[in-house]
Amino acid sequence: MSAIQLNAEFNGIDALKNACREHAIQNAFEFKTLRSSHNRYEIVCKAEDCHWRLYATSVKDSTIFCIRCLQAHSCFGLQHDGNQGATSTFLAEYLSEKLNDQPSYRPIDIIRDIKRDLGVQITYSKAFRAKETAIAKINGSHEASYQMLPEYCEGIESKNPGSIASLEWTSERRFKRIFVCYSASAEGFAYCRPLLGLDGTHLMSRYQGILLAATAVDATGSLFPLSHAVVDAENDDNWSWFLALLRQVISQHASSFLNPGTLTFLSDRQKGLLDGVQNHFPDSPHAYCLRHLEDNFHKAFKHPKLKSLLWKAARATTQEEFDQAIENMNGIDPRAGPWLLSHANPEHWAELYFKGRRYARILPSP
Secondary structure, three states: OOOOOOEEEEEEEHHHHHHHHHHHHHHHOEEEEEOOOOOOOEEEEEEOOOOOOOEEEEEOOOOOEEEEEEOOOOOOOOOOOOOOOHHHHHHHHHHHHHHOOOOOOOOOOHHHHHHHHHOOOOOOOHHHHHHHHHHHHHOOHHHHHOOOOOOOHHHHHHHHHEEEEEEEEOOOOOEEEEEEOOHHHHHHOOOOOOEEEEEEEEEOOOOEEEEEEEEEEEEEEEOEEEEEEEEOOOHHHHHHHHHHHHHHHHHHHHHHHEEEEEEEOEEEOOHHHHHHHHHHHOOOOEEOHHHHHHHHHHHHHHOHHHHHHHHHHHHHHOHHHHHHHHHHHHHHOOHHHHHHHHHHHHHHOOOOOOOOOOOOOOOOOO
């Protein structure tokens, strides 16, 4: 970027404006615009009776702007630590290189660094807007990304044969949900353990939404991502849609897992999941995540010993052991055992009653 001096040239009026803002920040003054057009740009110092003035015009038959007149200051500069030249657009340009290297750069850190480096105090909202603008410049905007989804899905299925990328819109042509399963993941799943975890989590981007995921366990015990989806809410309809597409994937690439009692599902007790698995995979055992059940149990009954008794009941291999664990719960709180058995059927979490391969031993290759 050229320095602000007489006869300095800039590649376009935007480059000139940005240089003027940086110059004003470095020299602790503010300016106001008298004229700004496709071929002229004129600004003056905002201080009363100050003579500073910059006048630039475009070079004929080009986009270049040249400073034709530059007068000196006759004021003492700003008496406060803000500066109107530090706009969110200017700051986005200033921060873009650092954000490109460090996407997790926080607004609170931006405020601190701008104060240290430029001597300007900015608000949290301006720091946030500057970060959003810079990220959009680096990665593109969220809006543009959503508009590219149809082409993205077509590319997945055409360039990666065997993949499934299903995109749905609302009647107003707004994004509703997307499901993605790459062929490599689908083919690899056939060699994983017969265990599939289902879960959803909130997205923290501007448009939020819910990420649904189906994750398997490979032969080494590592997590193996099978498919994922982005939906507007974690509800019955979206889980049913997700599981219908998931069954299509498994039918094509790991059909032996659909034999009765072979594939075990693991999830929390979210209602949409309970009904969805039963409807789309009626022959597959459905295990509850004991961590989720433990959290819910502890919310209802705060006694610390109840959690260890829950795990004893889950690991029990005889009726006597199971009944003893429930009886010990009732000894601490008479409501604990009845609450547990009524809220979560032991067929879904207790080793004694579970009908599937709870520990997902490795099956022979298909």
